Amino acid sequence: xxxxxxxxxxxxxxxxxxxxxxxxxxxxxxxxxxxxxxxxxxxxxxxxxxxxxxxxxxxxxxxxxxxxxxxxxxxxxxxxxxxxxxxxxxxxxxxxxxxxxxxxxxxxxxxxxxxxxxxxxxxxxxxxxxxxxxxxxxxxxxxxxxxxxxxxxxxxxxxxxxxxxxxxxxxxxxxxxxxxxxxxxxxxxxxxxxxxxxxxxxxxxxxxxxxxxxxxxxxxxxxxxxxxxxxxxxxxxxxxxxxxxxxxxxxxxxxxxxxxxxxxxxxxxxxxxxxxxxxxxxxxxxxxxxxxxxxxxxxxxxxxxxxxxxxxxxxxxxxxxxxxxxxxxxxxxxxxxxxxxxxxxxxxxxxxxxxxxxxxxxxxxxxxxxxxxxxxxxxxxxxxxxxxxxxxxxxxxxxxxxxxxxxxxxxxxxxxxxxxxxxxxxxxxxxxxxxxxxxxxxxxxxxxxxxxxxxxxxxxxxxxxxxxxxxxxxxxxxxxxxxxxxxxxxxxxxxxxxxxxxxxxxxxxxxxxxxxxxxxxxxxxxxxxxxxxxxxxxxxxxxxxxxxxxxxxxxxxxxxxxxxxxxxxxxxxxxxxxxxxxxxxxxxxxxxxxxxxxxxxxxxxxxxxxxxxxxxxxxxxxxxxxxxxxxxxxxxxxxxxxxxxxxxxxxxx
Numbered sequence: 271x272x273x274x275x276x277x278x279x280x281x282x283x284x285x286x287x288x289x290x291x292x293x294x295x296x297x298x299x300x301x302x303x304x305x306x307x308x309x310x311x312x313x314x315x316x317x318x319x320x321x322x323x324x325x326x327x328x329x330x331x332x333x334x335x336x337x338x339x340x341x342x343x344x345x346x347x348x349x350x351x352x353x354x355x356x357x358x359x360x361x362x363x364x365x366x367x368x369x370x371x372x373x374x375x376x377x378x379x380x381x382x383x384x385x386x387x388x389x390x391x392x393x394x395x396x397x398x399x400x401x402x403x404x405x406x407x408x409x410x411x412x413x414x415x416x417x418x419x420x421x422x423x424x425x426x427x428x429x430x431x432x433x434x435x436x437x438x439x440x441x442x443x444x445x446x447x448x449x450x451x452x453x454x455x456x457x458x459x460x461x462x463x464x465x466x467x468x469x470x471x472x473x474x475x476x477x478x479x480x481x482x483x484x485x486x487x488x489x490x491x492x493x494x495x496x497x498x499x500x501x502x503x504x505x506x507x508x509x510x511x512x513x514x515x516x517x518x519x520x521x522x523x524x525x526x527x528x529x530x531x532x533x534x535x536x537x538x539x540x541x542x543x544x545x546x547x548x549x550x551x552x553x554x555x556x557x558x559x560x561x562x563x564x565x566x567x568x569x570x571x572x573x574x575x576x577x578x579x580x581x582x583x584x585x586x587x588x589x590x591x592x593x594x595x596x597x598x599x600x601x602x603x604x605x606x607x608x609x610x611x612x613x614x615x616x617x618x619x620x621x622x623x624x625x626x627x628x629x630x631x632x633x634x635x636x637x638x639x640x641x642x643x644x645x646x647x648x649x650x651x652x653x654x655x656x657x658x659x660x661x662x663x664x665x666x667x668x669x670x671x672x673x674x675x676x677x678x679x680x681x682x683x684x685x686x687x688x689x690x691x692x693x694x695x696x697x698x699x700x701x702x703x704x705x706x707x708x709x710x711x712x713x714x715x716x717x718x719x720x721x722x723x724x725x726x727x728x729x730x731x732x733x734x735x736x737x738x739x740x741x742x743x744x745x746x747x748x749x750x751x752x753x754x755x756x757x758x759x760x761x762x763x764x765x766x767x768x769x770x771x772x773x774x775x776x777x778x779x780x781x782x783x784x785x786x787x788x789x790x791x792x793x794x795x796x797x798x799x800x801x802x803x804x805x806x807x808x809x810x811x812x813x814x815x816x817x818x819x820x821x822x823x824x825x826x827x828x829x830x831x832x833x834x835x836x837x838x839x840x841x842x843x844x845x846x847x848x849x850x851x852x853x854x855x856x857x858x859x860x861x862x863x864x865x866x867x868x869x870x871x872x873x874x875x876x877x878x879x880x881x882x883x884x885x886x887x888x889x890x891x892x893x894x895x896x897x898x899x900x901x902x903x904x905x906x907x908x909x910x911x912x913x914x915x916x917x918x919x920x921x922x923x
Contacts, residue, residue: 288440292631298462299448329556330559334461339540346606350572365536375715379792380714383796384647385539385546409538410540410641410678414678418441424607425627429623438679440679442675444675466628468891471570488877495511502583513876526700526758530704532769553841558844558845563889578612700765707772709727723780724776730772732768734767741763
């Protein structure tokens, strides 16, 4: 950070937020877990409940969890950075929409798996299993360390807190509450995080576009952006304007985001875990709702803080005034915190600090429990102790949560020490993991993919991505360095080479020597094990409690759906039509004509654009914060009634 930029908040605020809020949620998790164990049939003391939430979570809470889990620090910071640099930004939500197809196929073809790697092990064997364990853990390490790198940079820029202290303290409270509550309680904390996130986003949006004296309306923002384009025209944009979708570099970034985002969804166990945790009949609906709701986050953030950073750069309230932001500050993702400070002073800085911390911790919790599941079921149970007891599995799960919390902190420290920033990691991530995207997706959707096709596709994609990346950086810039390898064109070449090579090779190799697969093999995964959600010391739980009876009824309905995969065909058709239809609309029908027409927004069009962002954020808030409450109303009624009559104690022997 530039020495000319003063911190807005005292260092004590940084430590207070990082440590205080983290342990507040740990205490909240203790309470949630106690209530869950006392008044429901789901016990956090079982590995099935800890790692899969007993596969019974309703779509509203899944959608809220998706919004929370994919709202990284990078989501908030990079969307604002891209808007600051190019004028337009939104998130690539199509990966989540497309993942609804995989969510449905998991319920059809491997309904009792704990991880997607279990499917690969049963279908292809140990060698392929280890190849995809590598890609899965690489994805989790990159995502986890990005969270801490971006979050710590913001905490340090706003408060002056030591960056390494922030990196290690941020995951501390998260590890505690994940160990205490498991996946279901993590969903509940995700819900609270999403609620806070929505409130803060609307706080910034209403401030920028209605009450703030520096901007105050969409038309005033439009005029400020026109002035900024005259002083600092955007290279590659139509007439240097910030209010156009004819942006060459934004297009490049969008393609990179599609490639890297596909890897971070299709290869991240956190997303498969939500599909596994959801109810069979509602998994598709959850992912479609979650994808649409999540889009509002980067859209609203970029339209507000990213553009506010452009508009207020020449205002005395901007932290770097009278100078624009340096390239290192931009790449570190500091346009959003600087804009928040300029708009609302200390109040804006505190609000952004809290929402960034919420984003980091909620996504980190998803990554922690995802990696814990991989290390527990795909390594410990598969190769070290196949006959492990449920008690041993839950112990290993707890240990692995803490191990990965430390691991991602170590990697974040390494990136910071060698001057690798959030922007560099975000752009290069896809070329490292993209080769395995289609082979992983085909493992559950295409019976024709072979073992050789899966391995060759993933590894050749990695090799092609690395080669194209380094060759393009050397050819285009003449030297290989952190700076040149993090530029748009080399990372674009690497991302496209990785994901397309993986697709082409896996299809060609599989078709060259066909070996159709029988899905009954994967449907048998864990079928012989008795699924128990209640621990032994909970055997005296009253079966007369209405909450328990409702849960058992839902479990019987879900089990019936799993026994007849044909019942899920209508859900699969919905997933295909909705995901591909929405992808076409959001990635082609709207942006491509506007790009090709070289259209520069008028003041009226820009105002309509801002209004759409408001509407989308309100709809997102309804999906991710109101829908879960509506779905749980019956439970809350029964829960309150049980407390009034003495609850579990009244039914004890």
